[in-house]
Amino acid sequence: QVQLVQSGADVKRPGASVKVSCKASGYTFTNYGISWVRQAPGQGLEWMGWITPNNGNTNYAQKFQGRVTMTTDTSTSTAYMELRSLRSDDSAMYYCARDYGSGGSVDAFDIWGQGTMVTVSS
């Protein structure tokens, strides 16, 4: 079945970096974009950015520009999100999600990973 499986929970010190993986299966990886969304404990959803696996094009939310890098490995159908210079307020559940749409537009995120909890603590 179509699914996205993410890497496990991680604990980092302030100032460190974290890299979360998202392995796709059950569909052609290069046919759909991947977005990253985070959710701080008890808070709402925040879109971080997007990558298209077929050419590596990215679009990052301005809030994360300079601190985030999204990449893909098409040989393993895996997307990655690296966040640098971590702060305590980066502690959150990080989700990858598949972009769904037609005619060149994205209509929604139809498949989500199970989430990866990243805790930033000294």
Added chain:
Amino acid sequence: DIQLTQSPSFLSASVGDRVTITCRASQGISSFLAWYQQKPGKAPKLLIYAASTLQSGVPSSFSGSGSGTEFTLTISSLQPEDFATYYCQQLNSYPYTFGQGTKLEIK
């Protein structure tokens, strides 16, 4: 950035009730709006996209409407499994923003 404001933020209702959640956009987004359901400890689940198209497998008790700046999600008859938090999302322009969420609780 386009701001999405959901109302109400909290909603208490009973099984069998009809409920409506509103999502207002700070500027026009045509029909580029999606609705998600999230239960505690779980990833969001897509319910509706393009403002009114029901995602495959989602019960027909869910419906969406609207365009431009005002949108609604309606659940025609609440079931026990519908108690969750609901989010709207705009995909008209980057950054793709979400509403703050509406928590639907059992009365």
